[in-house]
Amino acid sequence: MSLPHRKHGSKEHTYSRHWLPLSTSCGKTPERTLFDFRLWVTNLRSVSKGKVVSFLMGLTLMFLIMASHILTWDRKGLFLTSPPYQRVRAGAVPNSTGAAEDLWENVRINMKLLVKIIGSKLEYTPRKVPEEKDVIGTNSRLFSAIPRHFLPGVKSPCWYQEFSGELGTDPYKGNQYAVRTKSFEAVCGLLRADFHKHLHPRGGKLFRLRCLPFFYIVGQPKCGTTDLFYRLRLHPEVKFNTIKEPHWWTRKRFGYIRFKDGYQENFPLEDYLDLFDLAAHNIEKGISGNSSGDHRTLITGEASASTMWDNQAWSYLHKEEPEPPFLAQDVIHTVQPGAKIIIMLRDPVERLYSDYLYFKMANKSTEDFHQKVVESVQLFQSCLSERSLRSCAYNTSLSNAMPVRLNLGMYVVFLLDWLTVFHSEQILVLRLEDYAANLQMTINKVLFRSKGRQRCTNGPNPTPGGGQTGSWDVCFQPPVSSSGNFTNPSTINWPACCTTKTSTGATPDGPLACTRM
Incomplete structure (x- = not known):
């Protein structure tokens, strides 16, 4: 049953019986219905405004609780359905088994497309290493x-x-x-x-x-x-x-x-x-x-x-x-x-x-x-x-x-x-x-x-100051570089510093043992 739209704030409450659906077989029922309705309106006016407000607030709160349950319902579908190359947006929860199957099918299609694109890019061309x-x-x-x-x-x-x-x-x-x-x-x-x-x-x-x-x-x-x-x-x-x-x-x-x-x-x-x-x-x-x-x-x-x-x-x-x-x-x-x-x-x-x-x-x-x-x-x-x-x-x-x-x-x-x-x-x-x-x-x-392998551990201890003994004397010369770093490679006799002789005269580490680490 619907009532006609009226302007908000109107104090005129005139009703006529044609507002209610009547049937030719109802006899005097329409008269009683109209009377009951007028009685209900009279009782409603007697209800305090505070109770009405409380009722409306309770109704609103119940609506919010129901809405929150619906929004946080366990969603088992994947929302990967938007077209390729577009910003994705959240989809709707499938409301039927068929819709869920369609959703999963779209997911597979999208992922297959992505894999195909990546596969086409995987022909690795070595990067140009800078000089x-x-x-x-x-x-x-x-x-x-x-x-x-x-x-x-x-x-x-x-x-x-x-x-x-x-x-x-x-x-x-x-x-x-x-x-x-x-x-x-x-x-x-x-x-x-x-x-x-x-x-x-x-x-x-x-x-x-x-x-x-x-x-x-x-x-x-x-x-x-x-x-x-x-x-x-x-x-x-x-x-x-x-x-x-x-x-x-x-x-x-x-x-x-x-x-x-x-x-x-x-x-x-x-x-x-x-x-x-x-x-x-x-x-x-x-x-x-x-x-x-x-x-x-x-x-x-x-x-x-x-x-x-x-x-x-x-x-x-x-x-x-x-x-x-x-x-x-x-x-x-x-x-x-x-x-x-x-x-x-x-x-x-x-x-x-x-x-x-x-x-x-x-x-x-x-x-x-x-x-x-x-x-x-x-x-x-x-x-x-x-x-x-x-x-x-x-x-x-x-x-x-x-x-x-x-x-x-x-x-x-x-x-x-x-x-x-x-x-x-x-x-x-x-x-x-x-x-x-x-x-x-x-x-x-x-x-x-x-x-790794220990390198050049034999021989005297190299220090930048103090007396040197043994073969280390030929390993260290005063620095000549402007940076002041005491490892001038041009004045270091690398084989003499780093190779060690065994009883057979072999060099187990070899000269490459002292290449730059």
Whole structure:
């Protein structure tokens, strides 16, 4: 039964019997119905306004509760039904078995299309590796500060660097890592206490031992790199490493801490090298013979999980390039061709979900994760329609637009690019699944690969100051380079320094044992 529309606020309440549906067989029923209706209206007027308001509020609350139950109902379908190359939007919950089957069919069609597109892009064309001179040209100061050769007889890549500061001054004052990391600030406090003891005079100048990482755990995020790094630190030869993730090669040397925060301040090379001073001081004890053990075998390392994939800084510097012209591995290889690379991977779907749980701050749910993956897949699919697979994997704009970091699971792209500069024997690839299933075997594999063969451990201890004995006398000459680094390769007799004779006259390590590490 419906009433005619009347103007709001009208106080006229005149009713006539033709408002109600009447039947010729009803007799006097219409008269009684009209009377009952007028009685109901009279009773309604007697109800207080407070009760009416309470009734309406209760009705509204009941409606909201019912609506919330409907909206949070367990949805078992996938809402991947929008056309390719378009921004996805949330779909409707299928209300029948047939609709659900159609939805799943659309999902399969979309995924088949995506797989087909990716498959067409997988004809891997090796990237054009930049010339060494071009890599050096990107940061000439970096390459002038690090020598072309490192100290023989020391496992980690170390050299003596001229100390330009004044005695008594704080060498770690203003270190950007110490300012932002309390744990490293505490380490700096220990290093300051006996810093002067690790300075060596030579030719009227003071020198300090500096080291780069011997190994790099380069990725991927949420694949167990943190657990691996801290387990390795339990080993006596690895325990002197401090910060796990400096992110220097990919971000902080360019002045970025988090790209979303924009440019902040460049972290100089000296700040990065300071991270390995604790290890360098202990290595120096082994070089000078002031330790009970052979500290020359100590290993430096770091585990920035961004090193394998993150080249966003190049996108900001070279916005016109479809792909980054220089990758982090180009710079690391030019500085340190013998570096040991460790890569940890896991099922890319599980990696993505773990990444979502870690970086998503609130309102986490499987439905929300699924919807974000759907949007990211379609954005990536749209990129593939116009660009190469590598270009999309490194595309900063696409990465920023995707709600989840889908591109980090493109392991094949990143790994093949690392293999363009590093030999496969220098790269150890681990799976988190194997690591979890057999921890001891995996750790032993890492230690065997990381520690490697000891090189040039025989002979007198090389120090930049004091008397030298034996064959080491011909190994060290005063530095002639402007950088002040005490490893001038042009004046070092490498075979005389590094080969050792056996009783048969053979040279077990050979002259190549002292090539640059």
